[in-house]
Amino acid sequence: MSSFNPSWSETCPMSSPVGHALAGIIVFTVAKHLFPKYPWSWKEMLAFVLLAGLPDLDGLWVWIGHIPRHIAHRTVSHSIFFSVVAGVILAWLYQAGLKKRLVHFWWLFPLVILTHPLMDMSCVDYMPPRGVMLYWPFIRDFIYRPIPFMHSVGTYVVQGYPVWYGLVVSGAREALQFGSVLLLLKLMFKFQRRNAQSA
Numbered sequence: 001m002s003s004f005n006p007s008w009s010e011t012c013p014m015s016s017p018v019g020h021a022l023a024g025i026i027v028f029t030v031a032k033h034l035f036p037k038y039p040w041s042w043k044e045m046l047a048f049v050l051l052a053g054l055p056d057l058d059g060l061w062v063w064i065g066h067i068p069r070h071i072a073h074r075t076v077s078h079s080i081f082f083s084v085v086a087g088v089i090l091a092w093l094y095q096a097g098l099k100k101r102l103v104h105f106w107w108l109f110p111l112v113i114l115t116h117p118l119m120d121m122s123c124v125d126y127m128p129p130r131g132v133m134l135y136w137p138f139i140r141d142f143i144y145r146p147i148p149f150m151h152s153v154g155t156y157v158v159q160g161y162p163v164w165y166g167l168v169v170s171g172a173r174e175a176l177q178f179g180s181v182l183l184l185l186k187l188m189f190k191f192q193r194r195n196a197q198s199a
């Protein structure tokens, strides 16, 4: 297995969609707790899940446009600049489309998108250029700040495992890691609400 040495274009250094989706649900859960007067619904939760995965649409350039992954992927769409611009536009479209006033919550849209590059740059990644272009267009360096317990899909691919295996293993790890955080938050908020009601 270890003798397998895939080219850059064959690797997939990122968090899995499971981790990104759970990050969106975590932001939704915290927002729902902090701003209880807003009529939160499954629509916001779905929107946050989709927003958290949005930056990986740049993979289409690789799959359809056949542009090398290190040029097309984890660059423009994985920056703070993109998160803010896309988030503001999408918050406006969401508000206009659903006729639901986000008012004070528009900033959650850019925030949810930003969780994506922050997670990708935190994944242990063995294939250069490591990380994401977080500060594009001002700085075009790939920013990489790995956290030891977060492994990218590429971690498994460079060991010779197929991409589907990397996705499954990374997805399972993230489900455990982020699922535990989500569960803890839900229990904590429930406990707080119960205390507030009985006080």
Ligand SMILES: [Zn+2]
Pocket: 014, 015, 055, 056, 074, 078, 116, 117, 120
């Ligand atoms: Zn990504």
